Amino acid sequence: MDADYRELLQRRFLGNLPQCDADKRVSLAEAIADHIRPGQKIHMAHTNSRPYGLMHEIIRQYWQKDPQFEIAMLSFADSCVALFLGGMLKKVVTTLVGDLWPSPSPNPFVNEAWLSGAVEIEHWSILSYAERLLAGALRLPFLVTRSMVGTTMAADNQAAGTFQEIDDPFGSKDKVGLVSAYRPDISLIHVAACDCAGNAIITAPLGESALGPYAAKEGVILSTDAIVSTDYLRRNNHLVKIPASIVKAVVELPMGSHPRGVTNVGVPELTQYAEDYQYMYEVNWAARRGKEALIEWIDEWILSCETHDAFIEKLGAERVKRLRGKAQANVWFEETLSAATGELGENDRHGELPVGADSFLGSEMMLVAAARKQAELVRELKLKNILAGVGAANLSAWLASHKLQDTGHAVQIMAEVGYYGYEPRPGDPYIFNFKNTPTCIMTSDILNILGQMVPNGMNLGSLGAAQVDRLANFNSTCIPGKMHLLxxxxxxxxxxxxxxxxxxAYLGKGKFKENVDYITSPGTNVRCVATDYGIFEKPPGEEELVLTTYYTSGPTGFANAEEAVAKIRSHVGWDLVVSQHLTAMEAPSQEELYILRLYDPFKQFLR
Known part of the structure; x- marks a missing residue:
C-alpha cells in the first residue's frame, strides 16, 4: 500500500472510535428551569418507565403558579394528581386518568377539576394516541386508524378538530379514522442508561418508545439511572433508541422513574427496580381522605424534597433495596408463600388463601365464568392470542390460559405496552408487575401489540367495563356532567x-343501561358479557345481548331459572331478551378458585 494511504488509514481508522460529543449533563433543577416555560405543550414518555423525577421538579417549580401547561401522557396516575391540585394544568391529552393501584378507580380531584372545567381532558385510545405521536415524529399531518370510529371519543375529538371519520377511499365500505399529528413543544423521558451527550438506551417493554422525543419541536429532556460510555452503547446499539442530536439536557437521576420502575431486559449489568406499590397506594388513599390530607402528602413527598437526592434519602436504603429485590424474576415464589401466612400487603390488606371451594365470592364466580367463555371462544374460533386489559379482566384471561393449556390449545397472553407470550406469576395481579417481564417470549411496543397483533384475526380481547348497554357498547371513560371514570x-x-x-362487568341497573352514557368502545365484536349474576351473549350477526346463563351456587346463585331471570331483569335497564336455551352454570372447581386466589392473595380484585 502507498505510504500516504497507510498513514491515513492508521491515523483516521485505527484509533479509538470517538466518544460522546458535547456533555449535556445538568442538574435536575437547571434542566427544568432552562427548558420548561408556562404555556408549553409537554409530553411525558411512557415506556417501561416514566419521567416522574422530572415531573416532580416541575411540580416544585410551578406549584400554584398557574403555568397553563398542556401535558400529554399516556396515563395520569399516582402522584400525577399533584399537577391537578397544584393548579398547573390547562389541558391533558391522555388515554387514562385516575388511580391504577391497587385497582383501577376514579380520582376525586381529577373528577373535581374535570367537572368544574378547570382542566380539559382530551381522551384517546392507547393506539390512536401513539399514532398521533408517530404522525408527529414522521412530520405527517395525520395517520389513518381503525380505532375510535363510532365512539363518543371520536365525536368529541372531531368537534375539537383532531379526529375525522371518513369512508375508506379504496372501497372497502368501512369507516376509518384520521388522527391529527401531535407535536409537543418538548418531551420528557426517563431511560435506563445514556452517555453524557444523551444517546440513550430504552429497555423493554418499550411502550410508546421514543415517538414523543422524535415528535417534539424543541427536543428532549432526558433523565437516566446511569451514565455510561459511548463504547458501552455501541456494544448494545440494538437497544439505543434516542440519538444525542435531539436531546437538550441530560440529568443523572438514579431511580428517576419512581414510583414506577425500570427494567434491565437485555442488559443485565444495569440496575433495575420495581414499582413502589406502597407509595402509589398512599397517594391514592390520601386523595380519598380529602384535600388537606392530599396536600400534606404532596408537601411531604414532593414539595419539601428540595432535591432528588433528598427524596431518595427520605425513601431510605431499606426501601430502595426492597424495590430492587422485587424486580428480580424469581421473587414471586417467596412473596406468594409470605402472602399465604397472612402478611400485610401494600394495599393494607392481609394475604389470604381461603381453603376449599364450598364458599366463594361473586367476583370469583364472575371471573371463572368469563374464563370458561374465553376458553370456549379461543377453541371455537381457533384463536392464538388473548389481550388482557388492566383490572379484574386480566385474572379471567390468566385463568383461561390455564384451561386452554390443560386441553392442549396453545395461546399467548399479551399486554398493550409490549408484552407478548408472558406467563403471569402468582402473588401480584397487577398486569405489568416486573415478575412477568422476564417470562415474555417477545417484548416490543404499543404499535406492534395493538397495531399489528390485535387486528390480525387471531386475538381475543378480555376487557372490563363500568357500564354496558343492550348492544354491548361499553363505557370506562365518564358519565358526562356527573363523574369522570378513567x-x-x-x-x-x-x-x-x-x-x-x-x-x-358487575351487574346493576345504573351499569347495564339501554344506552351507555359515553361510548368508549363499540360492542360490535363483543361476544360475551360475564357478570357476577349471569352471562349475556351476542351471537355473530346479532346486535343485542341475550341472557344465556345463570349461576346455581355462591352468593349470586339461584335456586331455579325463574328466580334468576326475575332478579337479573330487575338489574337491567332495558327489556331483556332471555335465551330459549337458558342454561345453569356449575360452581367453580377448587382448582379454578385456587388459581385465581394465588394470583390475588391480597384481594385487590377478589372482594
Missing part, C-alpha cells in the same frame, strides 16, 4: 380490532 386505555383498540371480545 378512560379507554387500550380498551377501545382491543374492542374495535379483536376477532372476539369478552367483557367482565
Amino acid at each position: 378512560g379507554s386505555g387500550g380498551g377501545n383498540d382491543v374492542a374495535t380490532n379483536s376477532k372476539a371480545v369478552v367483557v367482565t
